[in-house]
Amino acid sequence: MSSQQPIPIYTNLNELYGELGTTLNHAQRWNELAENFQKKFGRKPAYIVRAPGRVNLIGEHIDYCLFGVLPAAIEQDILIACAPRAVPTSPQDETHEPGHVTAENAHTKYARQMFAPSQKRRGSVTDGQVNIEEWHLDINKKELRWESYVKAGYYGVLNNYFNGDLNTLPVPVDLLVTGAVPAGSGLSSSAAMVVASTLTFLAVNGKLDANLTETDDSKKISKGELVTMAVANEYRVGVNSGGMDQAASVISIPSAALYISFFPKLDVSPAPLPPGAVFVCANSLVVSDKAVTAKTNYNLRVVETLAAARILARHLNLPIGKDEKLQLREVVGRLVGEVKEEGEMSTEKLIETLKRMDREIEVLKPAKESADGQLGVTMEEMVEKSGLTKEEFHQLYLSWVEVEATHFQLYKRAKHVFSEALRVLQFRQVCLDAAASPSSSSLEVIEKLGNLMNESQKSCNELFQCSCPELNQLTTLAREAGAYGSRLTGAGWGGCTVSIVAEDKVDAFIKQVSETYPLYKSLSGDALREAIFATKPSSGACGFAVS
Numbered sequence: 001m002s003s004q005q006p007i008p009i010y011t012n013l014n015e016l017y018g019e020l021g022t023t024l025n026h027a028q029r030w031n032e033l034a035e036n037f038q039k040k041f042g043r044k045p046a047y048i049v050r051a052p053g054r055v056n057l058i059g060e061h062i063d064y065c066l067f068g069v070l071p072a073a074i075e076q077d078i079l080i081a082c083a084p085r086a087v088p089t090s091p092q093d094e095t096h097e098p099g100h101v102t103a104e105n106a107h108t109k110y111a112r113q114m115f116a117p118s119q120k121r122r123g124s125v126t127d128g129q130v131n132i133e134e135w136h137l138d139i140n141k142k143e144l145r146w147e148s149y150v151k152a153g154y155y156g157v158l159n160n161y162f163n164g165d166l167n168t169l170p171v172p173v174d175l176l177v178t179g180a181v182p183a184g185s186g187l188s189s190s191a192a193m194v195v196a197s198t199l200t201f202l203a204v205n206g207k208l209d210a211n212l213t214e215t216d217d218s219k220k221i222s223k224g225e226l227v228t229m230a231v232a233n234e235y236r237v238g239v240n241s242g243g244m245d246q247a248a249s250v251i252s253i254p255s256a257a258l259y260i261s262f263f264p265k266l267d268v269s270p271a272p273l274p275p276g277a278v279f280v281c282a283n284s285l286v287v288s289d290k291a292v293t294a295k296t297n298y299n300l301r302v303v304e305t306l307a308a309a310r311i312l313a314r315h316l317n318l319p320i321g322k323d324e325k326l327q328l329r330e331v332v333g334r335l336v337g338e339v340k341e342e343g344e345m346s347t348e349k350l351i352e353t354l355k356r357m358d359r360e361i362e363v364l365k366p367a368k369e370s371a372d373g374q375l376g377v378t379m380e381e382m383v384e385k386s387g388l389t390k391e392e393f394h395q396l397y398l399s400w401v402e403v404e405a406t407h408f409q410l411y412k413r414a415k416h417v418f419s420e421a422l423r424v425l426q427f428r429q430v431c432l433d434a435a436a437s438p439s440s441s442s443l444e445v446i447e448k449l450g451n452l453m454n455e456s457q458k459s460c461n462e463l464f465q466c467s468c469p470e471l472n473q474l475t476t477l478a479r480e481a482g483a484y485g486s487r488l489t490g491a492g493w494g495g496c497t498v499s500i501v502a503e504d505k506v507d508a509f510i511k512q513v514s515e516t517y518p519l520y521k522s523l524s525g526d527a528l529r530e531a532i533f534a535t536k537p538s539s540g541a542c543g544f545a546v547s
């Protein structure tokens with residue numbers, strides 16, 4: 001498998017359904033979407049694109065520090081049906097103007113949205129040419145709006161393919177979105193939306209053409225390129241995420257989880273899951289709205305880990321430029337003289353260095369421990385430890401993001417990141433060893449993986465502080481119901497847990513958790529089945545060219 005492969009474009013959906021899983025009726029969903037599109041827009045869609053959500057088995061809040069993670073795509077996905085619009089419905093109708101988008105959502109609570117990009121110009125008209133700096137779309141970062149994710153995908157396509165050339169404007173587009181990934185659940189509905197939207201605008205503008213011949217391969221966008229675009233697009237919505245969700249949504253395969261590493265470059269390899277182990281997702285039903293909480297949660301953690309990286313680099317006498325935003329993984333690399341061009345250092349070396357870092361992080365503790373034992377440093381102390389002036393520090397770490405805190409928990413965050421990075425490598429090794437010796441006891445393997453997941457939950461709760469009371473309760477109930485390990489998955493502060501359960505105990509496990517988690521008591525039927533469900537790795541994003 002490789003991130004260089006092109007995005008698969010199907011012309012026969014029967015090939016695809018088999019790879020997606022059997023919990024949802026995929027054929028029905030795809031057909032209904034196409035019919036609905038026809039009803040709303042009066043013609044067949046030209047393409048339907050799919051981007052799945054993901055469950056992260058282990059490796060939380062370390063992707064933006066450039067450490068490897070271990071997710072798998074899930075069956076639940078976002079589908080978008082789309083077609084270029086050619087004919088105006090009336091002389092006043094602007095929807096056929098180049099660049100115009102009419103976006104509908106199958107969920108009736110989301111209203112129809114219409115928007116078009118405006119141009120930000122640079123310079124003046126010279127030689128009859130206007131230089132366009134970039135296309136612009138208004139995206140409200142303060143409030144979570146469904147169409148923001150559609151715009152985010154469009155933004156990337158506009159600025160990667162339509163810059164500086166007034167003659168090749170994007171075609172006007174009608175699109176209809178439907179989603180089976182619950183929003184705010186930690187299963188990455190946002191990245192699935194952004195990937196699906198990016199694919200939509202690539203498809204209708206002929207950048208993802210099923211008809212390109214073999215010799216046109218260079219024109220096809222690769223999976224890796226789509227990941228890079230989708231990550232940049234997601235920044236537009238205001239969250240400074242790492243690349244895990246987009247990579248999982250795009251590159252996943254149906255037979256295994258993915259080990260994704262980001263340094264020195266994006267790299268993926270399958271992590272075979274042991275037979276007899278089932279991963280069950282359970283939604284805490286606490287919705288975590290990243291757009292609203294980013295400044296005290298997600299984006300704050302990004303800043304804390306970056307500041308920790310600078311202070312550690314300084315403490316270890318590593319070279320670091322004044323305006324260099326070094327990540328924790330890069331500190332580890334620089335410490336052992338890793339050379340980018342030679343690829344990632346050996347796993348043994350990485351493990352050894354991560355263990356060493358656990359001692360070095362003492363330097364991140366405050367000079368005087370506070371009465372509450374929180375080990376946070378004040379802004380003044382953080383700036384001082386960084387070796388930068390206040391202005392330099394603000395410019396580098398705070399000018400591009402809004403964060404709110406009186407104390408910064410650099411020690412705890414770094415301790416989580418290094419230990420979690422180690423757990424990912426251990427988890428992957430257990431999977432690889434088990435696959436290499438099929439005679440090993442599957443329960444022993446499941447137990448080892450479960451222990452690592454439990455340690456991860458403890459670290460997320462105590463050190464990274466991204467859990468919440470409901471997630472703690474749900475993971476405890478999951479262990480009581482027979483899970484070997486249980487942890488939050490995704491950003492946390494609400495959303496889903498993932499538990500590892502022996503295959504023959506899954507039904508009993510789901511029944512017990514359904515009866516004991518207080519927020520499930522009022523749920524039944526489909527609502528309960530959507531809240532707690534077993535997952536199997538599913539395949540990554542794709543398109544379908546409707547004939």
Ligand code: A2G
Binds near residue numbers: 064242
């Ligand atoms: O939290 C979110 O899912 C992030 N993705 C992902 O990059 C990762 O950091 C995760 C925590 O491990 C987005 O914000 C899109």
